[in-house]
Amino acid sequence: MITIRSVISSGAKWLVTACSVMLLAACASSYPPAPSAAAAPDYNYKIGPGDNLSIIVWRNPELSMIVPVRPDGKISAPLIDDLNAMDKNPTALSRDIEKELGKFIRDPVVTVVVTGFVGPYSEQIRVVGEAARPQTLPYKQKMTALDVMIAVGGMTEFADGNRATILRTSENNAQYSIRLRDLIKRGDVSANVDMKPGDILIIPQSWF
Secondary structure (H helix, E strand, C coil): CCCHHHHHHHHHHHHHHHHHHHHHHHHHHCCCECCCCCCCCCCCCCCCCCCEEEEEECCCHHHCEEEECCCCCEEEECCEEEEECCCCCHHHHHHHHHHHHCCCCCCCCEEEEEEECCCCHHHCEEEEECECCCEEECCCCCCEHHHHHHHCCCECCCECHHHEEEEEHHHCCEEEEECHHHHHHCCCHHHCCECCCCEEEEECECCC
16 A cells, blocks of 8 residues: 555655765766876887887897796896886887896897887776776877777767766876767767876766
8 A cells, every 4th residue: 555654755765866866977077077188299108018029139130039028027038037127118128138138248239129019007098887898908109088999899888978087097096077978979079088098997887
């Protein structure tokens, strides 16, 4: 039997739920919009675990080879044991290898070329929530939110794209709002923004 008390109770529960949803939406919209331009013009790629490196030693082909960067961030090569490569750019690593080889050969000239890109964890882009394929991506210079969404296959049907946010670890975890639904579903290029190394793209689930 339906009573006035049960109707009031049901109405109160609905009101609490509605207010909670409105509060969450308000919190999401309280973040400032992500800056459209954020890429640093002087960005240099940093080597990370999982990268493949082509080490070329001029006039010493027997010392030239392709080596992987181990999970501990180090590499091993002929005449070189456990040299740290993580967080160094290819030029800096070339100079370090020259110093090591200089103990055995005269005036070595080394070039390091990265042939497989992963990068250090601190610079990878992470996509979590209602992405079609949540994953971690290596950062690339001038990478945008659209590039990221293409890489992860877009959003799920349950995503609330316009409540998505970017957590920017390079700015003390500052958080910005981004209109992914407008960007992907409506083709609004004004909603596209630059990503920065270490960004975390968070795509929440829709409440309706």
